[in-house]
Amino acid sequence: MALDNGLVDWIAEGLAADGAVTHRRMMGGATLYLDGIVFAIVDGDGSLWFKGDAESDATWDAAGCARFTYERGDGRVASMNYRRAPEDCYDDVETLREWALLGAAAGRRAPAKRRKKPSPG
Template identity: 40%
Template sequence: MSGADSEYLAELFAGFGPVSVRRMFSGAGVFADGLMIALVVDGVIFLKADEETIPQFEGEGQSPFSYQRKGGRRTIMSYWRMPERLYDDPDELAVWARRSMAVAQRSGAKARRPKSILKKPALKKKSAAKKSARKPTRKRR
């Protein structure tokens, strides 16, 4: 994903608000307020969807993003192809982007935290205290 592509996406989503674009595996993610609202693969934009918004994508004849894993199994993600007409209608795209933002918020998607924060420190095990028989002390005379 080139700088020009990132600028194009920022311009495309301008009616929605500020977005950032981050490279990912074979494409890019479009983020707003730290939440990923869209996925871009091979120049195609897929918007985040859930059970509330999927019917709107289906009504537009769109399909979900999927990819094939190493074992041959196909994985379907919660991102659906953005209708072509939205590329030329920034106001309508802003409406769809707001829906995707709401989906991201509902799903509890959070910006990735650095791994160091995710790791919990190892707890030290307390070794069992050895109980030794104490001998009574004698008074010396």
């Protein structure tokens, strides 16, 4: 499926006062960044998922926001630290900002990914 550019634009407009939203395409969807910090993904079905972590899990759980899961090649189900956006995020900018900023806070707390060093050769 194609990336829902309208949703990405809606998110960028809604968060304009909080920083610049950019994205990088991935597997039919996109990873979203707020001032360079990963805070959400949009999957190929047009669903929005915000970054979560141990510190924000209770808030996501209280709102009934499911964890992102996918089936691995070997048939096992795996999950990632992303939570489904509440339905109100798609049409209420204040709700969008509230949950997106919770995702951005989780993104800021995440350890920086270490770059692989090139092998000597």
